[in-house]
């Protein structure tokens with residue numbers, strides 16, 4: 124069994140980007156600028172946005188964090204997005220989800236200029252992804268594809284089972300794995316809460332991507348010997364023994380599944396850092412398109 128070290132693979136991607144950004148700068152070009160919008164003070168969202176801002180610093184991007192109170196009006200948020208859409212100094216716009224219940228995330232996503240949609244959530248972007256046209260790829264599935272690529276895991280003709288059909292992870296993941304390419308061309312089964320015989324379907328998988336947000340859901344009896352197991356789950360579980368009061372738990376029962384898997388991602392340190400690296404790549408592309 125080999126651990127898929129997302130921290131290491133993400134570092135390699137960030138190191139390569141750092142060189143490209145330095146080249147832009149030495150040619151007198153503007154470096155990429157990511158604007159992240161955070162509404163309210165959800166602990167997990169705070170952590171994710173802080174990690175995104177830190178990664179921007181690491182690779183030499185400019186970043187701006189715009190914070191709003193939980194009570195901000197949809198009007199104000201949409202107005203801010205429109206201003207950023209029109210600002211030539213801004214390359215990528217990201218609104219951290221989830222949003223408070225009084226704001227429609229659909230309306231927010233639809234308002235972001237598709238040319239700055241580095242999260243890859245806008246309907247135009249999703250449409251292009253489905254059609255196999257070049258576009259921004261949502262960061263988590265993009266990061267997973269980059270991780271498979273980093274470890275030269277060939278998915279062609281393999282049976283991939285994706286657990287979860289969210290717009291952010293499961294659905295785009297299933298599209299990417301079934302698309303053409305060395306890390307695609309898989310036969311994909313997308314499963315969800317209504318799937319009958321999930322354990323049996325998982326047992327036939329060469330690759331499992333668990334993205335349902337239920338700690339320890341994928342147990343060893345659901346995994347074929349030699350399968351590649353990608354754990355997207357990252358749930359905060361109460362743990363009074365930790366200073367923070369919680370620990371992070373993946374969707375996979377890591378200890379037992381690791382004994383059967385050929386490759387497995389840890390939580391934390393697997394998919395999470397790759398998501399950030401993928402977002403950095405999207406932001407670089409948003410900027411580079413202007414220059415070339």
Ligand code: GUN
Nearest residue numbers: 217218219220221242262
């Ligand atoms: N919330 C959970 N994942 C994501 C993501 O990839 N982007 C944004 N904006 N919010 C999220």
